Amino acid sequence: MATLSVCDNPACAVTVEEKRDICPKCGGPMRRVGDSPARGIVLLITGLFLLGAGGALSLFLGPMMLNPDPARFTGSPAQGRLFFSLFVLVALMGLAGLGNGIHLMRTGQQSGLLKIVTLALGAILVLMAVYIIVAMPKSA
Ligand SMILES: [Zn+2]
Known part of the structure; x- marks a missing residue:
């Protein structure tokens, strides 16, 4: 995603898809909008959380979901596999968010x-x- 710059002059308010300090239209100051390092930290923390939650669920509940013990899990083997893939997906999403956060920072x-x-x-x-x-x- 490209960084956007927006003109600070409300009468002009030009938006350009590049990093600019001076407005190309009115010559006024521009401020940058877009991805900030703070968002990277948010992505990183969210990613870590999802990875931890999905990973822990996969590790601790995975064996039970893949080999359902009727006493503990009342679903069918197909349901078990479905839940297990849900946990893995959550962990993968966390991993992607983590990588994106690092990339952004x-x-x-x-x-x-x-x-x-x-x-x-x-x-x-x-x-x-x-x-x-x-x-x-x-x-x-
Ligand atoms: Zn302007």
Whole structure:
């Protein structure tokens, strides 16, 4: 994503897709809008959290989900695999966010590829969650 600069003069308010200090139209000062290092830290913390949560769930619940013990997990093996892939997806999303945060702090810009990966993983996660809620019969 390109860095945007916006003219500080409200009567002009020109936006250009580059780093500029002086407005090309009125010559006034411009301020930069876009990805700030603070967002990198937010991405990093969110990524760490998702990675930790998804990773812990995969590690601790994964064996049970992949080899369901009827006494502890009432779902079918297919449900177990579905839940397990949900946890792995959460962890992968965290990993992508983590990488993007580091990339943003090092370069001042988000990685386009990692952003797409995060969005794609998020979309799959939402679809799977909707599938579980809507399509899956209650096992109880
Ligand atoms: Zn201007």
